[in-house]
Amino acid sequence: MNAWIIFILLIALMLTGMPISISLGITVLAFLFFFTTIPIEIVSQRLFTGLDQFAIMSIPFFILAGTFLTTGGVAKRMVRFAIALVGGMHGGLAVAGVLSCAFFAAVSGSSPATVVAIGSILLPAMVQQGYPMKFGVGVIATSGGLGILIPPSIVMIIYAVSTNTSVGKLFLAGVVPGVIMAIWLMAVTWFVAKKRGYPTMPRANRRELWESFRGSFWGLALIVVVVGGIYGGVFTPTEAAAMAAVYAFFIALFVYKDMKWKDVPGALLESANMSAMLLYIITNAILFSFLLTSENIPQHLAEWIIDQGLSPWMFLLFINVLLFFAGDFMEASSIILILAPIFFPVAVKLGIDPVHLGIVMTINMELGMITPPVGLNLYVASGLSKLGLTEVTVAAAPWILVVTVVLLLVTYVPILSLWLPRMVYGG
Numbered sequence: 001m002n003a004w005i006i007f008i009l010l011i012a013l014m015l016t017g018m019p020i021s022i023s024l025g026i027t028v029l030a031f032l033f034f035f036t037t038i039p040i041e042i043v044s045q046r047l048f049t050g051l052d053q054f055a056i057m058s059i060p061f062f063i064l065a066g067t068f069l070t071t072g073g074v075a076k077r078m079v080r081f082a083i084a085l086v087g088g089m090h091g092g093l094a095v096a097g098v099l100s101c102a103f104f105a106a107v108s109g110s111s112p113a114t115v116v117a118i119g120s121i122l123l124p125a126m127v128q129q130g131y132p133m134k135f136g137v138g139v140i141a142t143s144g145g146l147g148i149l150i151p152p153s154i155v156m157i158i159y160a161v162s163t164n165t166s167v168g169k170l171f172l173a174g175v176v177p178g179v180i181m182a183i184w185l186m187a188v189t190w191f192v193a194k195k196r197g198y199p200t201m202p203r204a205n206r207r208e209l210w211e212s213f214r215g216s217f218w219g220l221a222l223i224v225v226v227v228g229g230i231y232g233g234v235f236t237p238t239e240a241a242a243m244a245a246v247y248a249f250f251i252a253l254f255v256y257k258d259m260k261w262k263d264v265p266g267a268l269l270e271s272a273n274m275s276a277m278l279l280y281i282i283t284n285a286i287l288f289s290f291l292l293t294s295e296n297i298p299q300h301l302a303e304w305i306i307d308q309g310l311s312p313w314m315f316l317l318f319i320n321v322l323l324f325f326a327g328d329f330m331e332a333s334s335i336i337l338i339l340a341p342i343f344f345p346v347a348v349k350l351g352i353d354p355v356h357l358g359i360v361m362t363i364n365m366e367l368g369m370i371t372p373p374v375g376l377n378l379y380v381a382s383g384l385s386k387l388g389l390t391e392v393t394v395a396a397a398p399w400i401l402v403v404t405v406v407l408l409l410v411t412y413v414p415i416l417s418l419w420l421p422r423m424v425y426g427g
Contacts, residue, residue: 024284060275061241066108067271068248073258074219075117078103084212088203091193101143102182105150107222115144134395141381142399145366150178159358162340167237169421218251285337302346327368359417363407
């Protein structure tokens with residue numbers, strides 16, 4: 001009965017248009033006041049212990065690093081290098097857009113930031129070369145979703161905080177699915193471009209390839225700093241995030257010199273706003289998770305699902321369907337914070353690896369970013385292109401299908417996400 005009261009109250013508050021983070025907090029406070037005997041003082045204690053996690057500190061640092069990279073001209077150098085690599089193919093500029101998104105995703109950790117950084121550079125260039133705006137928007141809006149799958153990923157960090165899962169293992173687990181996703185998106189882009197006769201670019205010679213690589217080297221090196229540092233045992237994921245922020249600041253200001261000192265306060269303010277928003281959501285979600293745990297809701301749900309005889313593959317299908325609908329109406333971090341603590345004990349009882357569950361949920365969040373009515377990437381792409389939301393959604397349809405297919409592949413072939421973590425960590 002208590003479970004129904006909690007979720008009905010939460011849904012009712014959300015239907016009023018109230019932000020999800022505030023809805024979560026009010027639900028917890030209302031339930032504690034009127035339906036339990038738990039002292040209200042427990043709220044402050046749970047907030048402190050919930051936020052007192054080392055991994056949470058990495059979120060503002062990765063956001064700050066992404067802001068410096070976006071402001072500091074790293075994206076345009078990555079685009080130039082991607083064009084040199086694949087520009088000679090059919091639809092080379094569009095294929096380069098997918099590859100650029102993959103490069104930038106590996107240093108930013110943010111999906112909307114990837115769409116803005118790459119889209120603002122490539123969309124005007126594609127239109128100038130004769131590509132329809134709708135085609136370019138479809139490519140960039142969906143490829144930007146790689147920002148939450150290819151590590152470092154803020155969504156993965158939030159999942160790790162919610163379930164006590166290793167951030168390092170999650171980052172490694174996202175590599176193979178991320179590469180598969182990027183390759184399939186590039187393949188579909190090439191196929192559509194070839195079928196429709198979109199233009200190609202002159203193939204880059206060795207000198208042009210070297211020059212473009214040298215120009216983007218310092219940006220691409222951040223991947224080595226973060227990933228290599230973590231798995232080389234030099235620093236923890238949180239320390240890696242701090243190093244990424246310092247490194248991004250240094251190359252943007254002193255190496256590429258695209259960012260001036262006058263731009264620094266604006267970049268700091270932008271990242272602070274984004275960090276505060278995410279941490280506020282996390283704070284309220286921690287309270288909500290405490291409420292669910294105190295009422296034994298995850299445990300009862302796990303027992304009910306097992307009593308129904310659901311096999312692991314049926315449970316994963318149930319998760320995918322539920323997350324698809326949740327992603328249509330809720331923001332990614334909120335979904336992870338609310339549902340991960342519920343799914344986690346069920347998955348453990350069914351023998352599903354928590355790291356694999358994390359990757360499945362992350363790809364679902366990527367799908368939610370590119371499906372209406374709340375797909376954030378669609379709104380960002382709509383703003384860049386001045387097209388309506390419906391037009392952007394229709395334009396992105398072929399690539400949305402690709403993301404769905406890769407989701408099902410990773411869901412039911414767990415080795416794709418687990419092979420690399422097991423090779424590095426064992427087990």
